[in-house]
Amino acid sequence: MATTKLLTDAEVEKIPAVKAVFDDIRATRKSDFVNNFWRGLANDPASLKRVWEQLKAVMVTESAIDPLTKEMIYIAVSTANGCTYCVHSHTAAARAKGMTDAQHGELVSIIGLAGQTNQMVTAMQIPVDPQFELK
Numbered sequence: 001m002a003t004t005k006l007l008t009d010a011e012v013e014k015i016p017a018v019k020a021v022f023d024d025i026r027a028t029r030k031s032d033f034v035n036n037f038w039r040g041l042a043n044d045p046a047s048l049k050r051v052w053e054q055l056k057a058v059m060v061t062e063s064a065i066d067p068l069t070k071e072m073i074y075i076a077v078s079t080a081n082g083c084t085y086c087v088h089s090h091t092a093a094a095r096a097k098g099m100t101d102a103q104h105g106e107l108v109s110i111i112g113l114a115g116q117t118n119q120m121v122t123a124m125q126i127p128v129d130p131q132f133e134l135k
Contacts, residue, residue: 006039017045021052028060035089068097076111 012018022034022042041048059070071094078086091104099107 002036002040004040004043006036007042008039009034012039012042015042015045018042018048021045021048025052028056037085037089068094068099071097072099072103072107075107076114079111080115 007015007018009022012022022038025034025038026032038048038052041051059067059074065073071090074090075087075094078090091099094104
């Protein structure tokens, strides 16, 4: 159960600042669907706008990293942070951008391996090799 109210479309229509962001979400994604994250964040119109603008700047704007890779990175970080909602949301987005079952399986293997080795090196407090440091 949510700890914050999820605004309906009828409620959004009454708040111009929120409606503008929802309209942009729909236009950017070319879909009428606005997911629950944005509906919850809509309780704070300034945060809604700020986070949406950040997301567009990082995830939507053309950059050196392709859109599918961005989504896969988001899945990995969301897994590490334990965000079930984000894992589901960005897995759906990655699949929509072409992620195959084989890619998803490999991604899960990499996430698991990285989590394991991260914990091992942290437990052993291994110092960073000088060759890995920027000179």
